[in-house]
Amino acid sequence: MSVFIMACNGNESTQSSNQDLKAETDRMPVKKAIPDSEEEVSELPEGLKLINGSDCNVCHKKDIKLVGPSYIDIANKYDKSDKVITTLAETIIKGGKGVWGEVMMTAHPSLKGEDVEKMVEYILDLRTIE
Numbered sequence: 001m002s003v004f005i006m007a008c009n010g011n012e013s014t015q016s017s018n019q020d021l022k023a024e025t026d027r028m029p030v031k032k033a034i035p036d037s038e039e040e041v042s043e044l045p046e047g048l049k050l051i052n053g054s055d056c057n058v059c060h061k062k063d064i065k066l067v068g069p070s071y072i073d074i075a076n077k078y079d080k081s082d083k084v085i086t087t088l089a090e091t092i093i094k095g096g097k098g099v100w101g102e103v104m105m106t107a108h109p110s111l112k113g114e115d116v117e118k119m120v121e122y123i124l125d126l127r128t129i130e
C-alpha cells in the first residue's frame with residue numbers, strides 16, 4: 001500500500017513540477033536576436049536603431065571584426081568623451097582609414113551629425129574593459 005502511495009505521490013509531484021516549469025518558461029522573457037514587433041523595436045537604444053537603419057552592419061558587427069573593427073573593439077580603444085564622440089562622428093561622415101588598417105570606411109555624407117553622434121555613443125557604451 002505504501003509503495004502505491006509513494007509511486008502515486010512521486011508521479012504527481014513530477015507532473016506538477018513539470019507544470020511549474022512550463023509556467024515558469026511561459027513567464028520568462030525570451031531574448032530574440034531579431035525583434036518581430038514595432039513595440040520591441042522601439043525598446044532598442046536610439047543609437048542602435050540608427051545603426052540598424054544605416055549600412056554600418058554591412059562592415060561592422062558588435063563582437064567580431066568584419067570589414068571594419070567590432071563595435072566592442074572600438075569602445076575599448078576610446079574613452080567616452082565629447083571630443084571622442086565628435087571626432088568619431090566626423091570620421092564616419094567623412095570616411096576614414098589608417099587607424100585600424102588599410103581598409104577604408106566609406107563616407108556617410110547624407111547622415112545627420114546628431115544621429116551619427118548617437119550611433120557613436122551607443123558603440124562606446126559597449127566597452128567591456130575598465
Ligand code: HEC
Pocket residue numbers: 051054055056057058059060067068069074088091092096097098099100101102103104105106108119120123
Ligand atoms: C564599407 C564598410 C564600412 C561601412 C559601411 C561602415 N564602416 Fe565603420 N569602419 C570601416 C573600416 C574599414 C574601419 C576602420 C578604418 C580605419 O582603419 O581607420 C571603420 C571604422 C569605424 C569606426 C572607428 C573609427 C576610428 O577612427 O577609430 C567607427 C566608430 C565606425 N567605423 C562606425 C561606423 C558606423 C556608425 C557606420 C554606419 C553609419 C559605419 N562605421 C559604416 C568600415 C565601414
